[in-house]
Structure formats: C-alpha cells, structure tokens
Amino acid sequence: EAQVTQNPxxxxxxxxxxxxxxxxxxxxxxxxxxxxxDPGLGLRQIYYSMxxxxxxxxxxxxxxxxxxxxxxxFPLILESPSPNQTSLYFCASRDxxxxxxxxxxxxxxxxx
Amino acid sequence: EDQVTQxxxxxxxxxxxxxxxxCSYTVSxxxxxxxxxxDPGKGPEFLFTLYSAGExxxxxxxxxxxxxxxxxxxxTAPKPEDSATYLCAVRRRLYSGGSNYKLxxxxxxxxxxxx
Numbered sequence: 709e710a711q712v713t714q715n716p717x718x719x720x721x722x723x724x725x726x727x728x729x730x731x732x733x734x735x736x737x738x739x740x741x742x743x744x745x746d747p748g749l750g751l752r753q754i755y756y757s758m759x760x761x762x763x764x765x766x767x768x769x770x771x772x773x774x775x776x777x778x779x780x781x782f783p784l785i786l787e788s789p790s791p792n793q794t795s796l797y798f799c800a801s802r803d804x805x806x807x808x809x810x811x812x813x814x815x816x817x818x819x820x
Numbered sequence: 821e822d823q824v825t826q827x828x829x830x831x832x833x834x835x836x837x838x839x840x841x842x843c844s845y846t847v848s849x850x851x852x853x854x855x856x857x858x859d860p861g862k863g864p865e866f867l868f869t870l871y872s873a874g875e876x877x878x879x880x881x882x883x884x885x886x887x888x889x890x891x892x893x894x895x896t897a898p899k900p901e902d903s904a905t906y907l908c909a910v911r912r913r914l915y916s917g918g919s920n921y922k923l924x925x926x927x928x929x930x931x932x933x934x935x
Contacts, residue, residue, distance in 0.1 A: 712863075741923075751864070751907070751925040758920065798863050808854040808909075809923075811863030 710735045714799050714812035721789055721819055729784045729815050731799030739802045740782040741766070741809065742774065744795040751798070757782055789819040822847045824926035826908050832932045833898055841893040841929045843908030851921060853891050855884050856907040858928070864907055898933045905930045 712733045721727055733740065741756040743766075753766030757776040771793055773785040782801075786793060796816050800809035823846040833839055845853065852871055856864035868877040870886040877884045881902065883894040893906055905928040914920040 748927070750927040751909075753923065764920065800863070808852075808856065808866040808869055809864075810866065811856075813863050814861070 710810070712799055712801050712810050712812035714797075714815050717813065717815060719815060719817050721817070723790055723819055724788050727786050727789060727817075729786075729797060729799075729817070731782045731784065731812060732780050733782075733799075733801040733810070734780065735801060735803070735810065736779065737801035737803045737810075738779070739804070739809075740776065741800045742772070742782070742784050743798045743800065744768065745798060745814075746795050754784070754797075789817075791819050793817065794819050822910060822912065822922065822924040824908055824910055824924050826906075826926035826929050828929060829927070830930040830932070832934065833895075835899055835933055835935050836897045838894070838896045838898070840895070841906055841931070843891040843893070843926055844889060845891070845908075845910045846889075847910045847912050847924070849912045850910060851913055852911040853886055854909040854911065854923070855882075855891070855893055856909065858905045858907055867906075895931070898931075900933045900935050903931055903933045 715730045738759050742754040743751045745751050752768050754772050755774040757763045798814050799812040802809045825844045827842045855867040858864045868884040873888045875886050881896050885892045907928045909925040911921050911923045914922050
C-alpha cells in the first residue's frame, strides 16, 4: 500500500530533551515536507526537501532540523524542544506530477 | 504574501442539503489550487488540483471549481460520511524559473452533515 509512515504517533517529552520523529514513504517520491498544525493557525510548513541532500526552510523552521540522506526517509529533529513546539506534526510526500501531497497520519507531540 | 481564506469556518447541513464551501486566495503566479479532506486525528487526504480559471473537477458528491480569485467546493446531496474538515491550499513557484514551490493552506471549513 502506498503510504507515508510517521513514528511515533504520540510523544510526550520534557523541555530540552532531543527527539527525532521519523518519516518514511514507499512511493519513490522526490518531494517531502514537514508541517505542523495548530488550532486557529492551520497547517504551516516547517521544512521541505526536493530530493536527496536538498532541503530548504519553510515558514516556521526555528527550532527544527531535517536531513534527507535517502530518498524514502525525512526525519524531523528537535534538538532542544520547548513547550511552544507542542503541536500535531505531519510528514508529506509527492512526486513531480500534478497530484497533491500524500500525508502521514500525524505525530502528536507534547513538550512539558 | 500569499493568503488563503476559507469560509464559512463551520457549516452544519442536513443529509441531502446541498451547499458550497468557499476558498478565496491571493497569490502571485498560481501553480495549482488544492482541496484536501481531513478527518479528526488523521492526515489530510488529497481530493483535487485545479490549475486554471474555469477548470472543474468532480468526485462522487464533490465538485471543485476555480476562478481567478476563488475556488468553490460544491457538495451535492451530502451524507453523514462527508463530515470532515475541508482544506484549501495554493501553490506558487518560490523563484522564477525554479522548481521550488510554496504551498499555503487555509484554516479549513468544518463540515458536519446530520442524518
């Protein structure tokens, strides 16, 4: 089944403790992206990647890092999480056709 | 700055009561307007892409249309399973001649269809 897989689905952590949210897609898509979704603010892009080793900042990149060493994986790294990074995170991928992104099921992160 | 405004914020319909959702946008150099459906606790699910004014796309009870300033998602004879949040997004090139795109989402319309 074609899909984007994120792990974990739920995560509660403490301020300052480094964490990684993994994202993997099995569709051989070139483009991958991370979004956060907050009530009243909608979906906002954190980082995106056009292909292996090519990444760029989205609208809200502060406090996040990404890497794209393989085409299928695009992990999101929070080096020192803070409570304002409590949010619902989505990974998404797409190919170069006219279709939109395929989204993962989301990771609900709580930083206390 | 790209802007996407969806209205209404919430819409409650009776089963079979047709209606429309609106997505107004301001973007320089539109490279696609997208509609997604999002169920609670799940990721958005792609519905349609529209590229030029006058274009229409249909899928079951949904029909999306596009003008130069807005898009409509028409829902004909909705059923309770159509209840979801519907998201609109616009895409443009980040740099002229480049292949980097920026996608900006609206805040969505929460649709509830009562049986």
